[in-house]
Amino acid sequence: MKHITLACGNGASENNALIQNVFFKAFQNEILAQNNDSALLPPLGKMAFSTDSYTISPLFFAGGDIGKLSVCGTCNDLAMMGARPRFLSASFIIEEGFEVEKLEQIASSMREECAKNGVLIVTGDTKVVGKGSADGIYINTAGIGEIIYEGLSPQRITQGDLIIVSNSIGKHGASIFAQREGIDLVSDLASDCASLFPLLQSLFDTNLEIHALRDATRGGLAAVLNEWAMASRQCIQVQQEQIPISDGVQGICEFLGFEAYALANEGTFVMALPSTQASTALDLLRSHPLGKEAQIIGEVNAQYPSKVVLQSAYGTKRFLDMPSGELLPRIC
Amino acid sequence: MKHITLACGNGASENNALIQNVFFKAFQNEILAQNNDSALLPPLGKMAFSTDSYTISPLFFAGGDIGKLSVCGTCNDLAMMGARPRFLSASFIIEEGFEVEKLEQIASSMREECAKNGVLIVTGDTKVVGKGSADGIYINTAGIGEIIYEGLSPQRITQGDLIIVSNSIGKHGASIFAQREGIDLVSDLASDCASLFPLLQSLFDTNLEIHALRDATRGGLAAVLNEWAMASRQCIQVQQEQIPISDGVQGICEFLGFEAYALANEGTFVMALPSTQASTALDLLRSHPLGKEAQIIGEVNAQYPSKVVLQSAYGTKRFLDMPSGELLPRIC
Secondary structure, eight states: OOBOOGGGGSSSHHHHHHIIIIIIHHHOOHHHHTOOSSEEEOOBSSEEEEEEEEOOSSSEETTEEHHHHHHHHHHHHHHTTTEEEEEEEEEEEEETTOBHHHHHHHHHHHHHHHHHHTOEEEEEEEEEEOTTSSSSEEEEEEEEEEEOSOOOOGGGOOTTOEEEESSOSOHHHHHHHHHHHTOOSOTTOOOOOOOOHHHHHHHHHTTOOOOEEEEOOTTHHHHHHHHHHHHHTOEEEEEGGGSOOOHHHHHHHHHHTOOGGGSOOSSOEEEEEOHHHHHHHHHHHHTSGGGTTOEEEEEEESSSTTOEEEEOTTSOEEEOOOOOSOSSSOOO | OOBOOGGGGSSSHHHHHHIIIIIIHHHOOHHHHTOOSSEEEOOBSSEEEEEEEEOOSSSEETTEEHHHHHHHHHHHHHHTTTEEEEEEEEEEEEETTOBHHHHHHHHHHHHHHHHHHTOEEEEEEEEEEOTTSSSSEEEEEEEEEEESSOOOOGGGOOTTOEEEESSOSOHHHHHHHHHHHTOOSOTTOOOOOOOOHHHHHHHHHTTOOOOEEEEOOTTHHHHHHHHHHHHHTOEEEEEGGGSOOOHHHHHHHHHHTOOGGGSOOSSOEEEEEOHHHHHHHHHHHHTSGGGTTOEEEEEEESSSTTOEEEEOTTSOEEEOOOOOSOSSSOOO
């Protein structure tokens, strides 16, 4: 079979064949193999639980594909709560006529990304909708993580905290945009799409004091900082020249009149922590391939409560607002 | 705002407004209100974990809507493993232009159905895709349940077991089909869409010995019985005249040349248990509004291993095969 048919979603023979030949083959593990209505899981301590549906277009992009994204996106949401990703569900809405070969590629990316997180796909679902009722494939994953680091909360952000970003910003948004629009300014522009638990684990393990942690996905750095400023009622002041932005991203932004602050990331987090902890955190982050561009970008103070202030190299200041409108639909 | 715009999926202002005004309002609970990347959950004992994406068309049907279905479908999968539904995630893929009023209706149905299950929606996601990239709305739910009854498995089905069906069959499939095709043969035809944990709880609590339990969704009764026959390598023999089928469903089937055995159900389960347990089970089921049509429909024997045999009132026999092909896409 080369293309998905409506019968592949019928809950019977063809559906079982698709599940066995593509998904079970890629995701194999003992829990999934029991093939029950629900997966049976062992007891866990305190847990994190998260879900995302992935509708990204194009399905395959520089730096990843919808399969990789659907695993790292949800695992990252768990990691941001101090949790070790343990179990995932995976649910597919597939458009009639979708190529089975592409589906196998997507499942294979998911398997690889699961291995990086040490997470198992234990339950799933497949629906097939008629031609024109979806755009290729949408994937939902829901994840269960076990809390290994407690107390992360934007409410804990306080004056004197420093703000660290783990990576140069805007790579996911800029590269998806460039690819979708057929812009080929820079050849090395690629999404930062990556699983962040392996990068964070050493920080959790050394029991560093971290106040807040969030991956800067839709809405980018600007959305995270604004949410934090509002939740903590503090002023977050960032230094423009400290915020890492690659030449490729900068080029796309200048070309299209965007700001990198509002562009989506898929392998980049923001962290608030006491200044005493910052250099240890930075060292740990930079010692990992995913964190080598990590930077302290600003601090928390009392100047403009609930606001984010961007200070330029020339000393001028402006508010960095919560993004609004839709810059780029179907970014994730 | 009357219609969903692409900006409602941007991860920033408009997205937050939609989440607050529609979803948080409908689903309110303390865990959800923390509004983190992931929900924080307390430790649980052995768990069941399940997911389904719902793509049903039409979105509103006799007996329910996609919201009700998205909660009972996933909670039922948990209940079938002996679990009490505890926590749900809810993820929405919404087509640009979808009416906010309909979304509110769907969220309100979800809230009602959650209450019946005693389950909380604790985390979620909203994506908006452009016009023509989805058909109104697709919903994914993933659920975590706590196991309160252990040992359910088709492998435990053994000779002498009786097979009970909890409800007359085929109502969901027949009513969706009738509505979609504009057939109005019978006015009281409605989906059986319902949450089954409340019906099962008394059976779990009295510690009745149940070998296997499954809700007969896509593929209907025929798919469940065939999966069980194959998993247990036993022969399942059912009596045609014992299988409850309403006049309305029978009418649609005769009109369209279907068999009710392969039609989907959304509030009907099949149960295999030792004959000594059957009358107690039947009494408990019939004492609940959702189980008043429950029937013993057959038995497990050694005649044709891994096969399902349907015996007519006249004593003739035939194999009831695993359904194949796609009778009716987007049934759930």
